[in-house]
Amino acid sequence: MPLTGIANENEFYSDHYLDAILTQDLKGVAKEWLETSDEKTPDKALGRLRPDYFRLLDRLKRLDDPAEQLQQQRAFFEQILTILGYQWQPQLKVLDSDHFLPIIAEVTRNNGTQKLWVIEGFNNTSEPLDVLSLTLQNEQYQFAENLEGDTLENSTLEDLLTDHIFAEDNPPRWVILISLDQLVLIDRHKWNASRLLRFDLAQLLEEKDKDSLLAAATLLHRNHTCPADGTALLDTLDENSHRHTYSVSESLKFALREAIKLLGNEAIEYRKTVSKKQVFSSDEQKERGEQEIDPNELKIECLRWVYRLLFVFYIEARPELGYAPMGSDVYREGYSLETLRDLEQTELISTEDESGYYIDTCIRRLFALLWSGYPEEAKQLNLLEPGEFSAQPIHNTFHLPALKSHLFDPKRTKMLNGVKFRNRVLQRVLELMSLSQKGKSRRGRISYAQLGVNQLGEVYEGLLSLSAFFAEEDLYEVKPEKEPDERSELEVGYFVPARRLDEFKKSELVIDPETKKDPRKHEQGKFIFRACGAGPTKKRQLLHAPIFNGMFGEIRPQRVVKR
Template sequence: MSMDLTGITNQNEYYTNHYFSSIFEENASKTISTWRAEAKNNDGIRTPWSLLRDAAKQYYPLHDRYVRAKDDSQILSNICLLADTYLEALGYPDAQPELIEIDDTLKVPVYLEINKANGAPLLWILLAASQEKDAGILEKHCFSADTIGEDNSNPKSPGEMTTLDNEELATKILFGAAEPPRFLIFIGMNQIALIDRNKWNEKRYLQFELEEIFSRREESTLQAMAVLLHRNSLCPKEGIALIDELDANSQKHAAGVSQDLKYALRESIELLGNEVLYDMANRQGRNLDTDPVDAGQLTMECLRYMYRMLFVLFIESRPELGYAPLKAQSYMYSYSLESLRDIADNIRDDVE
């Protein structure tokens, strides 16, 4: 059975979509097998996904309270509690909250920092919350665990949370800090986001919908979550990070797909050109010996047609982008794939 990635969003193709849906499972299998073998051979070791399944048991009582309550005075402390559970399951050390200065106007509440061997920052984990419960993880704001009261209440002052939302904050950290980390992990009540500095200029990141993932408790989904967020995947003590191996494989796959597409496009142009010549000779009655077709012009027209077809296929597969009025009659009867089918059927009837 293939890996179920429901609840894990590949925003703006952090990995190419085809790689993530079809190839990622194969590349992650070695790590999953290693974890499974370690747990089998050591009584005191459990797999990361089994620990994440336990985290789901803690998640739901706190999440239900969060959803039902108009003002949950312990929301921030509950996010801290859940974050600690996730971090333990994913191989991270205990949190060490600190404020790190980015510039004269901004200090970032970092919940946990993982450093390189030379002491430079490699990964920051940040906690996020918002008064708007439906806000996405990057629309929320970071808070410091040190500002939570002794009774586990929320900070008294809104000023104790960052003024920048997390999307702006990520940009400020990754491209404005003198010595930025490569990775940011934002943890909120409903979502987790993994951001890589190498991909953030195009706003490519991974997002984990915790309610959906934990409600289903699908083993392969929890395995994928563990592979993508585990400390050893992002910040191994030695060797190449798994996240970089996955990225290299994704790029190789994309290059291979591009090469395949090039040859497929060439073949399509040849087939289309031959169909045009057949139609001219048989349906239109044109003598191609005495009235030949300009091969260069025919190739160019077929290429244009194929690119138009690819564009129509794209916009009809992604209606949410709003690139064309797909429901308008003018589009349906003049430009849509359905209208092209009608034209082809009419020509086929004429030939028959």
């Protein structure tokens, strides 16, 4: 479950890692704290601040004097920082720009250079405010007597970070912003990408979720941001996040590559057997430089089709994005991709089950609804504002905003618009995109709610780098002699025609994963989608993948940030 009161903005850590893995990685911290304390561990001490916090909020509403409000606020901040291992030390820092900056705690290296600053935000209103939007107030400078020099009053903390703090010759690595509403953890190396962790104090202390309090106390604690020696725990967690992100991305890349290959071959089969159209170019067409079907165009259309599926999985898993009306029973049970996902391992008994087009019809209807919006007459009746939808059914219907993006534009899948995919093929595609890869561990459902936009982009770029071509004759897969027999579909593939097989040793032949003994054969006419290279003995590049951009158009389910 997502951690309560912790916002992972612009993927400070990957969303998948923060939601699914981090809690497990912090169990060692919890155990260590229990062994070295008398039950007053930082996470429990943080939770015990709940009554003090809400009493303070109530008390501040009755105070009119900003100086007294600041004094009351600082007494509470001192409690929090002490729990998190920081020494309360209000002071003024002289910046390289000769401005004075008030901070309330710091951590320095042995040589005196800065590692971390804690900066307070003063919210003297009764409404919660983003700590980054708060400005330095005159009251925050009052503790310094005979102050001579420029202050930074009326500058927002967000601007201070960019224009002053991280512009220093020797800036701190970490900055913690703290206000009555929230704490924000900022890593200088991630600030330019607006990546940060935001901790909602009211939600954390009101809910008192154990995992969330442990995560907050761990991620903000001095011993884990600025340890006396050794590697900071936050850097270790960052490495774990990258590792798990890579693992999930590779798994998804494998699934989508296989899905694209299946759709490409099914499109060829439909065109050949059902439409009775020519598939491959004649010798005369080749001489004229013409192609009946461009394999790279087929690749792009299949990639777009698969990413439509992926995008629908993503928005249905995250109804808060405002696209998919999962609160409507009509949509969820009658149209959603999530319902079709339940067919991923249903046994197809008859030939009619396998060769029918039920799944194809349902998916194409959903794509059409997403492109055009539903109901179309809603705008004419002023039932909807642009981009809005109703999570609850109105008169047994639902609302979908029109997604006028390149991704769902039917004109961009002209080739696939003229084919149909059989149930057995689309069932396999849904299975690939719904379940983790087969392996030693039990297969589990892929949670698209935990996938980050950055991961989806990385997978997309990785798939673009793969090549697409038709086997104009029977091809066999070969490899360098010293490489293992088992090869991943994501590894570079080397292909040679049957007439050249005698040029290769047995140890250079890739074994078919099905038979476990025969050389792996790709029959004439097959659509091949792989990273391709030259054969082991003749270093000739077979083909290159084209660069393609603009698939998503304006659809970017990503938070827009000021910087």
